[in-house]
Amino acid sequence: MPCRNMQNELHAKDPARHPRDARTAYYIDPADLIAIGRREVQGFRVLTIYHSHIDTGAYFSPTDKRNALVNGEPAYPDATYVVLSVVEGRMVEAAAFRWDPGAADFVAFDWKRPQSIGKLQAFWGNFGMLVRAYTYIRTMGPDGLRSVSENAVLNANYILKRLEGDYDRSAPGPCMHECVLSARRQKKLGVTAMDIAKRLLDLGFYAPSTYFPLIVEEALMIEPTETESKETLDAFCEAMIRIAREAETNPQAIHSAPVTTPVRRLDQTKAAREPNLKWSPRP
Numbered sequence: 273m274p275c276r277n278m279q280n281e282l283h284a285k286d287p288a289r290h291p292r293d294a295r296t297a298y299y300i301d302p303a304d305l306i307a308i309g310r311r312e313v314q315g316f317r318v319l320t321i322y323h324s325h326i327d328t329g330a331y332f333s334p335t336d337k338r339n340a341l342v343n344g345e346p347a348y349p350d351a352t353y354v355v356l357s358v359v360e361g362r363m364v365e366a367a368a369f370r371w372d373p374g375a376a377d378f379v380a381f382d383w384k385r386p387q388s389i390g391k392l393q394a395f396w397g398n399f400g401m402l403v404r405a406y407t408y409i410r411t412m413g414p415d416g417l418r419s420v421s422e423n424a425v426l427n428a429n430y431i432l433k434r435l436e437g438d439y440d441r442s443a444p445g446p447c448m449h450e451c452v453l454s455a456r457r458q459k460k461l462g463v464t465a466m467d468i469a470k471r472l473l474d475l476g477f478y479a480p481s482t483y484f485p486l487i488v489e490e491a492l493m494i495e496p497t498e499t500e501s502k503e504t505l506d507a508f509c510e511a512m513i514r515i516a517r518e519a520e521t522n523p524q525a526i527h528s529a530p531v532t533t534p535v536r537r538l539d540q541t542k543a544a545r546e547p548n549l550k551w552s553p554r555p
Contacts, residue, residue, distance in 0.1 A: 273308070276301040296326050297335075315550030322354035330357035330367040332378050340378065346371040353378065423498035424449040427505060431494055434509040438516035442488045450495035454488055463519040463526050465490040470537055471518070471529040475511040 278301050279294040290297075308318060321340075325331070332355060340346055340353065349371050357365035368381040412420060425448055432441070432451035442452040455465040469479030469492075481493040496505060518525050530536065 273304070273311075275304040298323050315548055317550075318348040318351045320352050320354060321348065322356065324356040324358045324363075326358050327360075328357065330355045330365040332367075332369045332380070337378055340371075346378075352381075420498040421449070424496070427496040427498065427500055428494070430502075430505055431496055431509060434506075435512055438513050439492070442485075442491065449497075450493055452485065452488055453492045453494065455490035455492060458516065458519040459490050461519045461523060463515075463523050465492050467526045467529070468492065468512075468515050468519075471515050471526045472511060473530040474532045475514070477508055477511055 277294045277298050279290065279292065279297045279299045282290040282299055283293045283297075290299075312318070323336075325333070332353065336353070336355070340348075351370075353369045355367050355369070356363050357367075369378040370381070371377075372379045409417065428449050428451045429446050432447055432453070435453060438457075439453040439455060440457050442454055455463065455468055458464070458468065465482045469482050472479045480495065481491075483491050484493055485491055496508075515526060528537075
């Protein structure tokens with residue numbers, strides 16, 4: 273979250289105590305610090321704090337360190353402090369620092385690793401996934417890729433054909449590697465696509481994507497992939513057909529689902545409006 277710089281106000285009020293203005297100094301508005309504290313109470317963590325040094329290097333200055341500590345301890349011990357060097361309006365250097373409890377100080381990240389393949393997670397890119405995809409392509413080869421692609425399309429069309437008698441199709445004709453069905457028929461009976469997804473958990477299947485594509489009412493997008501056997505496809509189709517029958521004869525069984533999972537049906541509206549992203553042990 274952006275934080276307002278009060279340095280100009282402090283400089284104008286007491287230039288002797290605050291000789292620098294906002295061009296070369298940054299004083300975070302206490303109201304923003306209070307807002308950050310409230311977010312921490314809600315379960316959020318401060319992971320990165322960045323600021324710039326104007327016309328000087330990217331280093332952790334004594335002022336930076338003083339502002340980052342409270343009674344000798346880091347105010348945000350999990351945070352990475354990113355410092356940008358800006359010269360003549362252009363960023364020319366960047367450095368990152370973290371608190372080292374052993375050294376009792378902020379230490380710089382060691383970026384000089386010429387033999388490293390680099391960071392494998394957010395910010396620099398999803399490199400790990402690219403390696404997996406490349407390895408899969410090289411392992412399969414041209415003939416293998418064609419074979420698995422054909423199997424994926426065949427599996428999706430097999431499911432589409434088996435379920436079209438109990439669920440509405442989203443479009444005429446064959447599909448590619450995934451098929452999209454609609455539960456609009458079940459919705460008329462009070463059973464939604466989300467209800468069907470929850471019921472599938474009780475029957476031993478991870479639910480497919482729901483409500484996507486957005487242009488399909490009560491969408492169920494099923495992508496069986498090339499690795500599923502015909503026995504697994506048949507078992508999945510039987511579960512879907514069973515749910516369609518239950519929607520007609522016993523919809524309450526679907527509305528109550530899931531009943532076999534460690535966690536029952538969650539309040540998704542509350543989860544979206546009041547996200548709790550921090551795990552805490554039960555009292």
